[in-house]
Amino acid sequence: MxxxxxxxxxxxxxxxxxKLEVPGWGGESQPRADGSHEQPWHCLPFAESARYxxxxxxxxxxxxxxxxxxxxxxxxxxxxxxxxxxxxxxxxxxxxxxxxxxxxxxxxxxxxxxxxxxxxxxxxxxxxxxxxxxxxxxxxxxxxxxxxxxxxxxxxxxxxxxxxxxxxxxxxxxxxAEADFELVVMDEDEAAERELQARRIHRSRDTLATKTEWTSSTNTVFDGTYRHILSAAKAREKNRPDGG
Structure with missing residues (x-):
């Protein structure tokens, strides 16, 4: 570190x-539940970025x-x-x-x-x-x-x-300090692998959304897919043996 x-x-x-201030600039303290209005903190990519x-x-x-x-x-x-x-x-x-x-x-x-x-x-x-x-x-x-x-x-x-x-x-x-990367087009194998991952995530949304899906006051459906996968990825990273 x-x-x-x-x-x-x-x-x-x-x-x-x-710190993501809730209530405050991060939004109101509204639960992820039917009828709630969308809040900035409901969006996990934004919330993680804001605390970075x-x-x-x-x-x-x-x-x-x-x-x-x-x-x-x-x-x-x-x-x-x-x-x-x-x-x-x-x-x-x-x-x-x-x-x-x-x-x-x-x-x-x-x-x-x-x-x-x-x-x-x-x-x-x-x-x-x-x-x-x-x-x-x-x-x-x-x-x-x-x-x-x-x-x-x-x-x-x-x-x-x-x-x-x-x-x-x-x-x-x-x-x-240096933006040491090169922007290149994926080869066919990489592109196919990413497409397969995307399709698997899409097919699993209904399963992942069990007990977590909710509809906001503006009729936007939130299913928690990204949040579930992030939690799983963090758990796997935490339990990975050194050098694994």
């Missing part, structure tokens, strides 16, 4: 493994509202007087009109051959208000000693992004 070591000037960032990284919280006591008005970016928030720490103040500033930055001063150390990547917090994808800040993806390699600033995408004209105390504002994921 890789350890990600960190140091930060502002303890309010509270780096931690991302490290979330960073807005560390200040005041709210920051970021507006786009008549093509100009406006940062509206009272950060008080410069504390005289040598840190850029206020810590947010425009970056052209299309982006703005936050001087985060966060150091995340990963093993060689690995890197960290900034990205939007997963609550951006579940937000119905279009007010969640959008962190711009950036890959930073293990030898770089500190993230001096992160970049956010400006809101659209007439829209406002809001930073609130204690709310997550961005996510970090740990990935291989």
């Amino acid at each position: 890789q350890k990600v070591k960190y140091r930060t000037i502002n303890t309010g960032l509270k780096p931690r493994r991302t 990284g490290i979330e960073l919280f807005y560390p200040f006591a005041n709210e920051l509202h970021v507006h786009m008005r008549n093509g100009s970016l406006v940062l509206e928030g009272d950060f008080g007087p410069d504390p005289g720490t040598g840190v850029q103040w206020p810590p947010f500033r425009t970056f052209g009109e299309t982006y703005y930055t936050y001087q985060i001063l966060l150091d995340l150390k990963v093993d060689p051959d690995w890197a960290i990547r900034t990205e939007p917090h997963p609550r951006f994808y579940t937000d119905p208000t279009d007010t969640v800040p959008i962190a711009v993806p950036a890959l930073i390699r293990h030898w770089w000693p500190m993230i001096f600033f992160i970049v956010f995408k400006s809101p659209a004209e007439g829209r406002t992004h809001i930073f609130r105390p204690g709310e997550p504002m961005a996510q970090i994921i740990v990935i291989p």
Whole structure:
């Protein structure tokens, strides 16, 4: 297991493994049962992806509202007087009109051959208000000693992004430093094997859905097939002998 070591000037960032907040941005606490409305956490691929990284919280006591008005970016928030720490103040500033930055001063150390990547917090994808800040993806390699600033995408004209105390504002994921893969077309044998697997899964859906199938309030049927197979795959991986 890789350890990600960190140091930060502002303890309010509270780096931690991302948690899927239910109730909260992950959806309401509605069961997987007939009549429930679909929730983001009901989708296991999304739920696993949302918990994959490290979330960073807005560390200040005041709210920051970021507006786009008549093509100009406006940062509206009272950060008080410069504390005289040598840190850029206020810590947010425009970056052209299309982006703005936050001087985060966060150091995340990963093993060689690995890197960290900034990205939007997963609550951006579940937000119905279009007010969640959008962190711009950036890959930073293990030898770089500190993230001096992160970049956010400006809101659209007439829209406002809001930073609130204690709310997550961005996510970090740990990935291989090099995208060392080649995209190739499957050969006939591989394609046939995958097609056979897909057909077997499709034929087994009724069996796997026993006692777990439910229909949402919008008449969408959920059968739990992916969830069942994932549980089986994890159990097999856990019980596999070393080197097996």
